[in-house]
Amino acid sequence: MKLAIEHKFSLTVYLWGTITGIISGVAAAKMEYGWLLGVALYFVIDRFVMAVIKELPPEIPDERLILRKAFWGWLLFWLYFTMLSYSIMTHFTPQCYSNQSLLYQMVTNGNATVPCNVTPAG
Structure with missing residues (x-):
């Protein structure tokens, strides 16, 4: 399976993240x-990307733009x-802090195995 350079770039950024x-x-x-x-x-991501894929996608003409392009995926x-x-x-x-919480409801319905020390209302 041959991946496009854009996909290799994204996967490398995700791997570094x-x-x-x-x-x-x-x-x-x-x-x-x-x-x-x-x-x-994070600030060495450009070196990691270049070590793994050896070339850049067409939308990244310079290595200095790697940090900007990779930020959100990495984050x-x-x-x-x-x-x-x-x-x-x-x-x-x-921990259950209230008998109205989702976790408390899941514990009382038997869907979760976390102990709750909240006394039921009523």
Whole structure:
């Protein structure tokens, strides 16, 4: 399967967002400002992209435009994987704060296995 250069570019940006997101989440679980490590790694995305795909799509004539073109794709993947890996590293468990919340309704209907300590109204 041969991918167009635009698709290779996008997949490479998403891959770098995933890698930096996992690094950020793990680092944030270990130290207070660890997530800044992933933000700093954003600024080497141009080197990563050029190392992987070796050429640029036609709409990016210069390597300096890689940062601007890749920002939103990288940001969404970075944010998702930062939150996911941070939640896994800190053993996050949701808590019910109100008997009107969606989580409480799911627990009382048997759809969720999270313990809720909220007393039912009535």
